[in-house]
Amino acid sequence: MKHLSEYRDAGAVRQMAAAIAREVDAARYYRFMEFCGGHTHAIARDALAGLLPENLQFVHGPGCPVCVLPGERVDLAIALAQRPEVILCTYADTLRVPGSGGHTLLRARAQGADVRMVYATTDALQVARDHPDRQVVFFAIGFETTAPATAVALLQARDEALGNFSACCNHVLTPPAMRAVLSGDQESAPARVNGVIGPSHVSAIIGLEPYTFVAHELQTPLVVAGFEPLDVLQAVLMLVRQTHAGRCEVENQYTRVVSPQGNPKARALMDQVFLPRPSFAWRGLGRLPHSALGIADDFADLDAERRFPVQVVPVEDHPACQCAAVLRGQMEPRACRVFGRGCTPESPLGACMVSSEGACAAAYRYG
Amino acid sequence: MAENTITLAHGSGGRAMSQLIEDLFRCAFDNPWLNQGNDCAVMDSPPGRLVMATDSHVITPLFFPGGDIGSLAVHGTLNDVAMSGGKPISLSVAFILEEGFPLADLERIVRSMADAARQAGVPVVTGDTKVVPRGQADGVYITTTGLGRVSEGVNIAGSRARPGDAILVSGTLGDHGVAILSLRENLQFQTTLESDTAALHELVASMLAAVPDIHCLRDPTRGGLSCCLYELAQQSGVGMIIEEAQLPVREAVAGACELLGLDPLNVANEGKLVAICPGHQAQALLAALHHHPLGREAAIIGQVVEDAHGLVRLKTRYGGMRHVEWLAGEALPRIC
Numbered sequence A: 001m002k003h004l005s006e007y008r009d010a011g012a013v014r015q016m017a018a019a020i021a022r023e024v025d026a027a028r029y030y031r032f033m034e035f036c037g038g039h040t041h042a043i044a045r046d047a048l049a050g051l052l053p054e055n056l057q058f059v060h061g062p063g064c065p066v067c068v069l070p071g072e073r074v075d076l077a078i079a080l081a082q083r084p085e086v087i088l089c090t091y092a093d094t095l096r097v098p099g100s101g102g103h104t105l106l107r108a109r110a111q112g113a114d115v116r117m118v119y120a121t122t123d124a125l126q127v128a129r130d131h132p133d134r135q136v137v138f139f140a141i142g143f144e145t146t147a148p149a150t151a152v153a154l155l156q157a158r159d160e161a162l163g164n165f166s167a168c169c170n171h172v173l174t175p176p177a178m179r180a181v182l183s184g185d186q187e188s189a190p191a192r193v194n195g196v197i198g199p200s201h202v203s204a205i206i207g208l209e210p211y212t213f214v215a216h217e218l219q220t221p222l223v224v225a226g227f228e229p230l231d232v233l234q235a236v237l238m239l240v241r242q243t244h245a246g247r248c249e250v251e252n253q254y255t256r257v258v259s260p261q262g263n264p265k266a267r268a269l270m271d272q273v274f275l276p277r278p279s280f281a282w283r284g285l286g287r288l289p290h291s292a293l294g295i296a297d298d299f300a301d302l303d304a305e306r307r308f309p310v311q312v313v314p315v316e317d318h319p320a321c322q323c324a325a326v327l328r329g330q331m332e333p334r335a336c337r338v339f340g341r342g343c344t345p346e347s348p349l350g351a352c353m354v355s356s357e358g359a360c361a362a363a364y365r366y367g
Numbered sequence B: 001m002a003e004n005t006i007t008l009a010h011g012s013g014g015r016a017m018s019q020l021i022e023d024l025f026r027c028a029f030d031n032p033w034l035n036q037g038n039d040c041a042v043m044d045s046p047p048g049r050l051v052m053a054t055d056s057h058v059i060t061p062l063f064f065p066g067g068d069i070g071s072l073a074v075h076g077t078l079n080d081v082a083m084s085g086g087k088p089i090s091l092s093v094a095f096i097l098e099e100g101f102p103l104a105d106l107e108r109i110v111r112s113m114a115d116a117a118r119q120a121g122v123p124v125v126t127g128d129t130k131v132v133p134r135g136q137a138d139g140v141y142i143t144t145t146g147l148g149r150v151s152e153g154v155n156i157a158g159s160r161a162r163p164g165d166a167i168l169v170s171g172t173l174g175d176h177g178v179a180i181l182s183l184r185e186n187l188q189f190q191t192t193l194e195s196d197t198a199a200l201h202e203l204v205a206s207m208l209a210a211v212p213d214i215h216c217l218r219d220p221t222r223g224g225l226s227c228c229l230y231e232l233a234q235q236s237g238v239g240m241i242i243e244e245a246q247l248p249v250r251e252a253v254a255g256a257c258e259l260l261g262l263d264p265l266n267v268a269n270e271g272k273l274v275a276i277c278p279g280h281q282a283q284a285l286l287a288a289l290h291h292h293p294l295g296r297e298a299a300i301i302g303q304v305v306e307d308a309h310g311l312v313r314l315k316t317r318y319g320g321m322r323h324v325e326w327l328a329g330e331a332l333p334r335i336c
Ligand code: SF4
Pocket: A320, A321, A322, A323, A324, A326, A333, A336, A337, A338, A339, A340, A343, A348, A349, A350, A351, A352, A353, A354, A360
């Protein structure tokens, strides 16, 4: 904890905000996308936008693992959980993401399904050891940040010959989503931004190289940043400077955690256990090619999707839901017609309202 | 085995039950009203206004650092009485026990209740016990009701906050919630934190002695400080602005909350109160709080402002302003 305090020092944060205000050109307009939900939450919690000039705006990206989980995968989780022999373990926020007809794991649990909230994959393994007579499915979600832990869990299950453990893999990859949002595709126009605040923890795994297309091909500056207020503001200043100098580079503000090569060991684990899926559905972004991980054939016996064949059909989002536009940085959460009325953290209509890292939840909670 | 656990017979009104009551409850709570052995307690009525409050207690785990469901059930209801400015006079208690519940645990809980009641100087004058079949309850549920008396001139209500009033808290935020979370299944972070569970009526009495015109008192239990402030703001039709830099939060609580993605403002307390008083009396009230052992870490955290929407806002330590989160459901830890 202690070492963080310098990145939260009120004086230093104010000075950094003042430095940005000095350098910002009043005649220009700056739109910087924070890709990651962790940044969205931090910016809202610390009310950072209010410290900066009005012509500098944060645009929220799709980097909240809960928000992008599509309805059909929620339906899959519910179908798995409803099997009498199954205990479904997952991270807390997943419980409230709406599937088809607004159905959630939380409701399935209230109706008798055995759904348990875990904080780490090791907890799910322990549930499997404690209940040898049941089938324990770990419903894995998250970006490259949480994928290595799932890989380790599968290796551990294999080591222990834990025959009643399996994983349902929903891990998604950052660069394809970044490309879809920034460059647009057949479904949507590009998010018009002058710069990107790159993910913290994801970058600690994948390094800086995967972002080069943003700088070179899409001609957009990108700065990988930490989650503390001083980190975010420093990254903003670096983006402002790149903008003014006409540079488009991948820079690293978060050098205390992110090395340019990332974490090759973690990536090796992922390569061993996972295989990129040909395509995967994202909430709001549609089906993106090579954007998610499935479980490799060598580990097919630990793949819940193969152990318990369940058919799910694609789910249309609620007709009033504007999550797609929000996730693509094209709409402010408050501009959605149902924001705060039909859609609240208590009963979310769209997934951006579920996790505290979702753009709508952050806007609702912190105003 | 059966001798050491609660059986359905214990709730059936027969001999097993009177034995249990005789042995355990009367012996632990020991006071003239209970000892009369009636189904009710008859007491002299004090002059003035009466206050009555009731609270049901369900908690996992039953025993936690700093307390247990028994002390919590006594403190919780005493505090509800105290938040009216009232002086508690007596308590009643009702148990719902699950068949198979260990007698030793019940004994431990009852003794802890008795200790808490004795320390608070408030007798448990009547009670009831029911046993339900295994699986129809989770161990033990306890409902307590408290009766108290409110002195002349004391007029405390959630609707009395006025623009210009000061907002105070009696101590550090989130200790109870984090102590409980740290014990729950699957949570392995180490903390040395204890629940703050405590009876606050004596603290309230010394606060009222210093500042009789306290406008509002409330204990920020479930939902934490944020929920408590929103309730008061809505009831009074005012807004509030609190200052992040003034909020007393232990480093261990801040660290655990950070790890779990929780906000200490949303985490439960069991031995803390929020007080709202006229701005010019804030320093006097703070001094009274600091003078009492349960108010050592009290702080003035903000002020009441005009706002028809009843918003609670927070000035961040960096000078920005945002809404305080008004939690919709249970606070769930996040991932990323
Ligand atoms: S308010 Fe709800 S429905 Fe609208 S974009 Fe946000 S999450 Fe989606």
